[in-house]
Amino acid sequence: MNTSILQECLNYIDFLRSIGYFVSLSGFDSKFEPYISELSDYEIHLHSVCFYLKQNSKTQGKCVLNKQKLNHAKITEPYYSCCYAGVEEFVIPVLYQDTCIMCINISGYRGTLKKSKKFMERVLPECDNHFSELYNELSISVPRFDDVMKFISPLKYMIIELYKSCESMSNDLNEIPLAKQIYFRAINFINENYMMQLSCDYVAKQLNYSASYLHYIFKKEGNTTIKACINDVRLNKAKHLLSHTQISITDVALACGFLDSNYFSTAFKNKYGIPPKKYRDIHFLSKQS
Numbered sequence: 001m002n003t004s005i006l007q008e009c010l011n012y013i014d015f016l017r018s019i020g021y022f023v024s025l026s027g028f029d030s031k032f033e034p035y036i037s038e039l040s041d042y043e044i045h046l047h048s049v050c051f052y053l054k055q056n057s058k059t060q061g062k063c064v065l066n067k068q069k070l071n072h073a074k075i076t077e078p079y080y081s082c083c084y085a086g087v088e089e090f091v092i093p094v095l096y097q098d099t100c101i102m103c104i105n106i107s108g109y110r111g112t113l114k115k116s117k118k119f120m121e122r123v124l125p126e127c128d129n130h131f132s133e134l135y136n137e138l139s140i141s142v143p144r145f146d147d148v149m150k151f152i153s154p155l156k157y158m159i160i161e162l163y164k165s166c167e168s169m170s171n172d173l174n175e176i177p178l179a180k181q182i183y184f185r186a187i188n189f190i191n192e193n194y195m196m197q198l199s200c201d202y203v204a205k206q207l208n209y210s211a212s213y214l215h216y217i218f219k220k221e222g223n224t225t226i227k228a229c230i231n232d233v234r235l236n237k238a239k240h241l242l243s244h245t246q247i248s249i250t251d252v253a254l255a256c257g258f259l260d261s262n263y264f265s266t267a268f269k270n271k272y273g274i275p276p277k278k279y280r281d282i283h284f285l286s287k288q289s
């Protein structure tokens with residue numbers, strides 16, 4: 001696998017984020033399967049409104065549905081719009097041979113579209129006052145479309161090169177045994193829905209297989225259990241949030257699907273050897289100094 005191209009993509013996204021752009025990725029083509037774990041870390045919208053909506057029980061599922069709707073849309077041209085909660089964003093498809101292989105999202109804006117305020121007000125009854133406070137913190141300084149396309153173009157080229165590298169691999173999905181395909185599909189589902197309350201039964205039902213068969217697949221293909229895999233994915237997402245945001249440890253835990261912040265801290269320390277706060281001190285604060 002060509003991990004150097006992947007790392008260049010992720011480094012460039014980190015750079016754009018470091019200068020104030022909330023860049024994320026979505027709508028991955030199946031050819032990106034070998035890199036889905038690394039790429040899905042960059043699906044997360046890093047501004048506070050999205051964290052609030054994903055933690056709020058009345059809106060949590062809507063974020064997933066909104067993302068699924070975008071993933072199934074056949075986007076061929078970049079556009080500027082807003083999500084169901086009125087958060088405005090650029091959506092830029094990456095095309096290869098006239099097919100969208102991934103979308104680049106630049107989010108975190110408000111005040112430009114008439115419908116965004118209407119959508120925000122529609123969500124208000126499902127939220128407390130903190131939502132409107134966070135929404136008002138979104139930037140009203142929306143960059144020019146032409147300027148966005150200029151600094152996103154290098155990322156598009158890198159993503160296309162990564163895709164071509166995946167395409168050239170001999171382990172094309174059609175050549176992979178069925179059991180491994182099911183394993184990949186389950187991993188992908190967990191990475192897309194880790195913030196929800198997942199279980200072996202729930203994942204199996206979504207993939208139309210029995211829980212016992214899926215348990216067998218995980219033991220055979222990954223030498224692990226679904227529960228352990230879900231925990232690993234959540235902890236990996238948490239690690240990413242701790243090194244890229246300053247939201248509280250409790251909010252990190254909730255955003256990653258942990259209902260108990262104490263359990264999260266214990267699980268994090270068991271996996272990485274240090275508690276979440278110390279990890280942030282090392283990996284976030286040091287990068288800012």
